Amino acid sequence: MSSRGLAVEGNDAQITPRSEAVGGMRIDWDVPVPMPDGAVLRADVFRPDDEGAYPVLMTLGPYGKGLAFQEGFTAMWQRLASAYPDAVTGTSNAYQVWETVDPEKWVPDGYICIRVDSRGAGRSAGQLDMLSQQEARDYYEAIEWAGTQAWSNGRVGLLGISYYAANQWLVAALQPPHLTAICPWEGFTDFYRDFNHHGGILSRFGQAWQDQQIFTVQHGAGERGRHNPNTGELVAGPPTLTDDELAANRVETIGEAKRRKLIDGFSQARTPDLTRVQVPVLSAANWAHHLHTRGNFEGYNQVASPQKWLEVHGNEHFAEFYTDYGVGLQKRFFGYFLKDEDTGWDQQPPVRLNVRHVDGSFEGRDEAEWPLARTNWTRFHLDAQSESLSTTEPSAEQTVAFPALGPGADFWTEPLTEQLEITGPASARVRLASSTTDADIFVTLRVQDPDGHEVSLVSAIDEHGVLAVGWLRASHRELDQERTLPHQPWHSHTRNLPLNPGQPVDLDVEIWPTSLVIPPGYRLGVTLSGRDFQMPGDGPWPVAYGIEQRGNGVFVHDDPDDRPAGIFDGVTTLHTGPGSGTSLLLPVIPATPTDKTSTFADRQKEPDHHA
Structure with missing residues (x-):
């Protein structure tokens, strides 16, 4: 293992980026990603350890890029490993993070995997404002930064689950020039109808999710949070702020949404204009997710892109994203659009359904449209x-x-x-x-x-x-x-x-x-x-x-x-x-x-x- 220093940019001198080589993979930890207003977001970059230029797969969000899947979501990890062994084979699983790709399954195939902590989360300082217009603009800048680095071939794809799918729709609607294709995997599109109020009825999930999954990795949780098992650094640090300081550095997104009984500017600002999404889209839906199901179907139907595909599966929310089935589908899609590979994607039917049966099995079936014309x-x-x-x-x-x-x-x-x-x-x-x-x-x-x-x-x-x-x-x-x-x-x-x-x-x-x-x-x-x-x-x-x-x-x-x-x-x-x-x-x-x-x-x- 070797190490070399990286130049520090931005206004957060407490964090020192570093780089190491592991088994043919170069990992750049805590890379500064500058924003136009002077803020600096922090990213982990996993790339081939050579001088080549490769396409980028990116996520940006508030879950803590250094929080190990195995530690932060133990029950889900145990279920994934036991029920879907192919999801955790062929990799050391040392770099697994909740709802993002495993770089050990992508970097050897010539991809760069980037995880960015959104403003105010994890290692990125600033005000935490989930799914906001500011976050979407930050994502735009991060995409453009990644698309112009020496190690990038100029093509950026987005791939992630849930939050990392929902904000794909938001940033794609802003049309960053280097964004080439997106694969939102089980992610809502309508902040009010999908996420916060079902039929006008408040969903209690949002408050529990925000308090337990977001605020625990807010930048400044510091010593009260976890450490990155690969670097030893604090997942949500380095500072350890008081409760009052943390509260002052965030927007109470769920509290605001709860207070607003009807659709207004708050939810509209967090709902993308899907007609502005023009890049190729693979929208992957789950038949039974009372947060995400509706959004993936709406995303597929409403985006303006003439190159769009819908895939629908079942089982647990986190499973098929990591299985050989899911990774194979993703690689065929991104190989075609990010690497010009002949993956056969040009022959992919518009809709791929895994139809459910009462015994828990699925029947794969290709269709031409959604809803089905023969309904x-x-x-x-x-x-x-x-x-x-x-x-x-x-x-x-x-x-x-x-x-x-x-x-x-x-x-x-x-x-x-x-x-x-x-x-x-x-x-x-x-x-x-x-x-x-x-x-x-x-x-x-x-x-x-x-x-x-x-x-x-x-x-x-x-x-x-x-x-x-x-x-x-x-x-x-x-x-x-x-x-x-x-x-x-x-x-x-x-x-x-x-x-x-x-x-x-x-x-x-x-x-x-x-x-x-x-x-x-x-x-x-x-x-x-x-x-x-x-x-x-x-x-x-x-x-x-x-x-x-x-x-x-x-x-x-x-x-x-x-x-x-x-x-x-x-x-x-x-x-x-x-x-x-x-x-x-x-x-x-x-x-x-x-x-x-x-x-x-x-x-x-x-x-x-x-x-």
Whole structure:
């Protein structure tokens, strides 16, 4: 191992960059990345140890570039290593960091991997302001810096999960000249609708995530934080600041978002204009992530780039990014656009789906578009009298009332006589009344096996996930008519429309995209409730961030400030029948592209007067 010094630039003389060579890889630690306003961000650069020029893969964010995956996210690391051994083979895993690429799997193939601590996080001083316009501008400058270094071939790609995917959309919309291609892997696009408020209902995840995952690595946590196992340096230092000093150096992003009940400039500034994204895009989605699923589909559909691809997978949020499947897909994409390699990507179909089956397996399938053109949009009606779900509309008007904070009302099909595939976005139309001036409605799609046992699906966070979920606060029912589609209601979230107690209103609820092939003998169901659905059974249930995971992972909606007593603990009355329209619009996929007469939906489908 050898070492050589690097020149220090910027205004933070407490940090001394250094460089070392390890097994043919040159690692430059704490490289200064200057910003136009005089600030200096710190980056770790992993590159081939020679004089060549190579393409760059970059992340910038607040998770601490020196925080080892194994230490910072022990449970996830253990799961990755045990369930997906290919993800951790062929590498020493010495440089693994949460939700970023492993340089030992990329540098030998002629890539440079750069991790940048965003302003105010990790080793980068300044004010921490997550997903802000300032952070996006910093990212722009970091991309341009990387694209003009002697070791760079001038092409920069972005590749990372979650936060490291979400801010890809933001910076790509700024169109930095050296940005060549992006691969946002499971990352939201809409700060309000995807991340902070689901259907206008506050998600409690944000506060727990910010406090436990972001503020613990804020620049200045210093000696109260961890050390980089490779350098011995403080992950979030070198200074150790007081609590008051730390608070003064950050924007309380989640607190601000919680205070702002409607969409305003705060969330708009943190939501990219996807029509300005023009570089090639590989948007990788997870079927069941109640933070990220929607964003990857929206990103794919809305970006202006004529070169765009959608990939959809399942399993845990962090898994496929690191597996041979995921890395192989990423290398084919970036090899083509960053290195001009003949990877076959020019023949890649626009959409690659890994369709889910009830036994946990997946069926790989290439498609030409999203949603699928051959979708048989099928309306399933709810009947309060028989507690049934059917393609036949009920003949009589009925109501069912339930406590808003109780388990709600369930509706089930008869056992299926034929296979039913549901793949795509969905929606619900619900007529309800509340005993109070507002109500939250949670629409949960479920499946039971022939013995009546609940089918749980590994979701991105929860090993006992449900088929799909939609949410809506009744006072947020106003639609943006220009953007609304039958299968995807688009709510404005710009004003409140209180309910008159006891007076019914019609709600259109967006259900996030999903996929499942349901075999004969199984039943499809839906639960309508005024709180998060909870998987039946006694557990024990996994706990993360102090939240019990019973079907929704850590994405629950029980903040008492957002759901005050006296308003959201009333009685909800659901109306069904021919005049109510209460139903689901589901994306039924024919058994084969050319045979639409043999599916469950076509044989039972009634004319749809609502879609």
